[in-house]
Amino acid sequence: MALTGVEIFKLLPKTNCKKCGHPTCLAFAMKLAQRQASLDACPDVSEDAKKLLGEASAPPVRPITFGAGDKAVKLGEETVLFRHEKKFVNPCAFAVEIKDTSREADVLKTIEDVLGSEIDRVGQKLRVDAILISNASGDPKALESVSRLVSEKAAGVPVIISTTDAGAAVSALGYFKDKRPVLFGANANNIESMAKAAGSFKAILGVTANGLDELISLTEKAKSLGTEDLVVDPGARKAGGIIEQNTIIRRAAIKKNFKSLGYPVITFAQRDDNMLESLIAVAGVAKYSSIIVLSSVTKWKSLALFTLRQNIYTDPQVPMQVEQKIYKIGEPTPESPLMITTNFSLTYFIVSGEVENSRVPSRLAVMDCEGLSVLTAWAAGKFTASKIAQFIKEAGIENEVSHRELIIPGYVAILSGAIEDKLEGWKVTVGPREANAIPAFLKSK
Amino acid sequence: MAFVIPKETYSGKVYPVTIGTGDNAVTFGGENVLPFNGFEGSTPNKPVIAYEIQDIPPSDWPENVKKPFEAVSGDPVKWAKHCQDTLGARAIALRLTGTHPDRENLSAGDAAKTVKDVLSAISVPLIILGSNHAEKDSQVLVACAEAAKEKNCVIGKAQEANYKTIVAAAMANNHKLIAMSELDINLSKQLNILITQMGFDKERLITDPMSSALGYGLEYTYSVMERIRLAALAQNDATMQPPMVADVGMYVWKIKETQALEADLPMWGDLAKRGVLWEASTAASLLISGAELLIMRHPEAVQAVEKFISEMS
Ligand code: B12
Ligand code: SF4
Numbered sequence: 001m002a003l004t005g006v007e008i009f010k011l012l013p014k015t016n017c018k019k020c021g022h023p024t025c026l027a028f029a030m031k032l033a034q035r036q037a038s039l040d041a042c043p044d045v046s047e048d049a050k051k052l053l054g055e056a057s058a059p060p061v062r063p064i065t066f067g068a069g070d071k072a073v074k075l076g077e078e079t080v081l082f083r084h085e086k087k088f089v090n091p092c093a094f095a096v097e098i099k100d101t102s103r104e105a106d107v108l109k110t111i112e113d114v115l116g117s118e119i120d121r122v123g124q125k126l127r128v129d130a131i132l133i134s135n136a137s138g139d140p141k142a143l144e145s146v147s148r149l150v151s152e153k154a155a156g157v158p159v160i161i162s163t164t165d166a167g168a169a170v171s172a173l174g175y176f177k178d179k180r181p182v183l184f185g186a187n188a189n190n191i192e193s194m195a196k197a198a199g200s201f202k203a204i205l206g207v208t209a210n211g212l213d214e215l216i217s218l219t220e221k222a223k224s225l226g227t228e229d230l231v232v233d234p235g236a237r238k239a240g241g242i243i244e245q246n247t248i249i250r251r252a253a254i255k256k257n258f259k260s261l262g263y264p265v266i267t268f269a270q271r272d273d274n275m276l277e278s279l280i281a282v283a284g285v286a287k288y289s290s291i292i293v294l295s296s297v298t299k300w301k302s303l304a305l306f307t308l309r310q311n312i313y314t315d316p317q318v319p320m321q322v323e324q325k326i327y328k329i330g331e332p333t334p335e336s337p338l339m340i341t342t343n344f345s346l347t348y349f350i351v352s353g354e355v356e357n358s359r360v361p362s363r364l365a366v367m368d369c370e371g372l373s374v375l376t377a378w379a380a381g382k383f384t385a386s387k388i389a390q391f392i393k394e395a396g397i398e399n400e401v402s403h404r405e406l407i408i409p410g411y412v413a414i415l416s417g418a419i420e421d422k423l424e425g426w427k428v429t430v431g432p433r434e435a436n437a438i439p440a441f442l443k444s445k
Numbered sequence: 446m447a448f449v450i451p452k453e454t455y456s457g458k459v460y461p462v463t464i465g466t467g468d469n470a471v472t473f474g475g476e477n478v479l480p481f482n483g484f485e486g487s488t489p490n491k492p493v494i495a496y497e498i499q500d501i502p503p504s505d506w507p508e509n510v511k512k513p514f515e516a517v518s519g520d521p522v523k524w525a526k527h528c529q530d531t532l533g534a535r536a537i538a539l540r541l542t543g544t545h546p547d548r549e550n551l552s553a554g555d556a557a558k559t560v561k562d563v564l565s566a567i568s569v570p571l572i573i574l575g576s577n578h579a580e581k582d583s584q585v586l587v588a589c590a591e592a593a594k595e596k597n598c599v600i601g602k603a604q605e606a607n608y609k610t611i612v613a614a615a616m617a618n619n620h621k622l623i624a625m626s627e628l629d630i631n632l633s634k635q636l637n638i639l640i641t642q643m644g645f646d647k648e649r650l651i652t653d654p655m656s657s658a659l660g661y662g663l664e665y666t667y668s669v670m671e672r673i674r675l676a677a678l679a680q681n682d683a684t685m686q687p688p689m690v691a692d693v694g695m696y697v698w699k700i701k702e703t704q705a706l707e708a709d710l711p712m713w714g715d716l717a718k719r720g721v722l723w724e725a726s727t728a729a730s731l732l733i734s735g736a737e738l739l740i741m742r743h744p745e746a747v748q749a750v751e752k753f754i755s756e757m758s
Contacts, residue, residue, distance in 0.1 A: 213448060258448075261448075275722060275725065283733060287733065299713060301714075304723055304726045316664070
């Protein structure tokens, strides 16, 4: 278990010198216990205490950066079992498998799919993060040639080399020097040579086992060989086993601070049936996988999985929100229509997207409602006639537009009279309920 | 050091609920562990999927989910038989959309007749759902509960605004009952308490914490379900121990992702597959967070989730 505030306090200098920016050592200790402060802030802590506290305060799931440069992804670092307790930290990475038995044209096609997989959703850029090159042929030359192709054509994309042959690994890893790849395939038979190969290329070692006991002995062995940046595969390939093993691993790490399982988990979801593969990936996203390997990049599959990952990894306390202001869409003139909505990211991005689709230059007034959707904000008393009237008056919109017409969301039609009463000289028009009807509505105006 | 699997033993358990009669009755719930954590406890029953049908043709359903039912959806009896006989439905959920005042405004009598007709045509359990108009539902569901007397149906949904009459009707006619609140664990608990205070047996309840579609509030439903399940198991809170329903289809098949053409949004890929996966992945996530009963629409999505469930157990 992680140390409590009081246990940490006992190890601090207890001088209350305030150099850490906290009024007392105890206050600082409490922040440390909640992982809201870093020990570095206290200049006077002893080396012994540093060592003890360092171990105890290390995140229960080891943080690992996979890949290098702007496409690198962070793995691990999780602190809770359930998302309502606290935000999940590092969204899982999706990797697509390329077998070294594939024809070159197919390899190139998959690389193209990965590079073109990026989608913008609710203001975030989402993509297939990585490529796993598997040595399905068993031939080191085949692995090497696909590795070269990937390093040339998909430069910057984080890579996993999957083989059990340390010799083959070495020639493949050569193409990803300083790129923080994963070398996956260390098992009871080859772990020494694999750890050595990974070490000489500063690669992350991927350990694969048949069950948890074997996995533990392998991670302990890797650690004794000086290899600590690991991702782990406990072996399950079916949805039920994946949830079971992932749950036990996360629980052991978080609740028992059991270091030998405190590593990011890699899950293999590949199936011939793309629909079932997607649902296995769903289980991985929801329950603790850090890397999920897929058999193909398929747009409809990606969209659903990206969306789920975004949902599971949002902050449960603070809804995603955008800044309160009058957004211009297209190049509106003073005569252009004016619409109002709330500042919940999802609402804003859906509505502004549809306004864009209409190609009618417009203004969209986005009002701060603490990140709530239109109806939720209305039900919570944050999107009311008087607040809307006040916002319109204070936003200076009356100088920007020549007309006095405000379009409100169809779901709050009930507010139209009351807004007109409070905003003298304004006419309120009720827009459609669903945003997808906005283009037709704006075009017909 | 030998590794000891950190198992949880919970003091609480989810009530098993049986619906329908005879050989085709089905039971869900009954587990004393978190979803699919069978390694540390007992999960005697698999989740159940009910096919959603309507009393009126599904004019508001998008093309892709209308099509599989084209030949039968003009008539709720044919539709129900098709789901049971051709698709192998284990349960059917009849939504009385046509009774909504803004739709066909069908009467409680009309609805009761539809219920009777459907019940005489099928042998699998029936879930009877109103149109989600609080006032109208309290008339419609009372009439339907009577029409379905002794068939051990599920009546839904009782909400804070209308639960009294609906609870009384479900109780008088020996049905199970869905209690729905709006995405808030405290509201859900509160409603279950109010309902049991009327003398309704808590072991006949099903909780609906309110669903939402992937990308449209799923994370809220997901976490409310997880919290309800933890309250039931870890805190042994009896008011949170009914099994949960996820009414997936109606939320999924109204959002843009299940309707936008690939020609308009090439990055979103094949529309037919996208719609099916949207429903299936919403359903799978909610199974993982705690649902034991699903209400779904598309046959391919149901099949995918069935495969997923069988891999889970
Ligand atoms: C997720 C959710 C929540 C989340 C909050 C999510 C958030 N960030 O807002 C939580 C759990 C916190 C919540 C709380 C509550 N909720 Co709530 N919630 C929902 C839910 C499931 C989804 C809301 C959502 O995200 N919609 C998606 C966004 C994009 O929709 P939207 O903002 O309305 O935008 C659409 C349209 O309005 C339109 N549009 C938007 N802007 C504009 C502008 C113009 C000009 C035009 C033309 C169109 C347009 O386009 C968008 C897409 O079509 C809905 C039910 C549902 N399925 O819709 C209930 C719902 C909104 N909630 C409701 C209620 C009552 C509440 C609570 C008061 C009750 C409670 N449970 O405690 C609280 C209040 C919150 C508070 N702080 O006090 C009710 C509102 C009832 C009503 N008819 O007024 C709803 C409808 C549920 C229901 N069926 O009863 N809720
Ligand atoms: S800097 Fe160190 S010694 Fe000074 S108050 Fe903070 S914790 Fe105590």
